[in-house]
Amino acid sequence: MIKKCVIANRGEIAARIIRTCHKQGITAVAVYSEADRGAPFVSLADESYFIGPSRVQESYLNADKIMSVAEKSHADAIHPGYGFLSENGAFADKCEAAGIRFIGPSGNVIETMGDKIAAREAMEQAGVPVVPGTDGAVQSAEEAIQAASDIGYPVMLKASAGGGGIGMQAVDSADALTKAFESNSKRARTFFGNGAMFMEKKLANARHIEIQLLADNYGNAVHLFERECSIQRRNQKVIEEAPSPVLSEQTRQKMGDAAVKAAKTLGYASAGTIEFMVDEQENFYFLEMNTRIQVEHPVTEEITGLDIVKLQILIAEGEQLPFTQDSITRNGHAIEARIYAEDPDTFLPSPGYISEFKPPEGSKIRNELTVTKDFDVTPFYDPLIGKLIAKGSDRQEAIKLLQEALRDYRVDGIKTNIPLLMEILGHEQFAKGNTTTAFVENYYLTNEKSNQR
Structure with missing residues (x-):
């Protein structure tokens, strides 16, 4: 059993992992840089260690400093979250060599799937369609x-x-x-x-749809259905939802089966995601595999009732998956909006001091937060300041709940992408489920709109 875990990350994902560690009776250890001295996740942890200057190369990407904290704190596990060292196979190997559980797959699998060319070859060998x-x-x-x-x-x-x-x-x-x-x-x-x-x-009118996987060390693997992640700007996801508004049950099953087959072929063990491009005829093609927790994992948790971080920990502890594919069900519809500190017109980061911060609340609303009131958003990290998730009985209700919550979302002192999010959610094509990867380009960054901005 894991007793103490270092969270080798920051912001909302660090806070998210800390919560589950506490539920599991695990002592949570935070690491923080100069820029994050007053960050909310630091005070949530049971212990916290300063690891250096604000630049990621000198703090969150410095594997030796992370390992030093694990040694000093007598931690027996490290959870990398997403980004930073989460898909660094050498870091996973370093943890294993030190007798510390890396809460993720093996270093070898991480390296294979982190190289997109090698990943294509692996998927072709597994019989998964590739573009x-x-x-x-x-x-x-x-x-x-x-x-x-x-x-x-x-x-x-x-x-x-x-x-x-x-x-x-x-x-x-x-x-x-x-x-x-x-x-x-x-x-x-x-x-x-x-x-x-x-x-x-490049596929015309394609969608970006991914399958959430869980696999243990005993050859068992399941999928937790799909997430539609087609709403993007500059190839970065902005709005994600589960389930997809367009997939037929037949295609959903085929994609899930293909993802599970890929995981078993790789000998994968942990949570992971297979991303696909899906064309207008619902032909699907492997895009990449993310060997870590995803930013958008909350929408899957909302429709399945499962805690993916908890399951990552159980798998790392050597437990078998506690369920089979047939026992996993989905309920309702969930949509996540990423709240960024950025100019909604140019998509450029908008760092600065947050003088007022009041996220919306409600029984069907979930917040994952990086910042709080009186917090400085620095230019050193990704400008994500929070994720807002709405869960409805169906897609229409989820959209309505998310729109209402965004109207109540108050952030003063910096610009945010909330106007962009509101415009997307209110668009008739979004309501119809016509959410291809070109959505923002086609309906938000039109020539007419660009000239007006």
């Missing part, structure tokens, strides 16, 4: 142009390593590809230390 694209990395713009002529424009240029939309760009011509290749490869090298690029066919 047509290059078999390996493309080394130059010239090579990319040749490959694109075989694939057919438009294509998605992608960094092999990393995520969050970094190093990713849609291109529709050779000229655009020439310009995009060098800039995206350079950006990927800067962020991930790996500038390798590959390409996939």
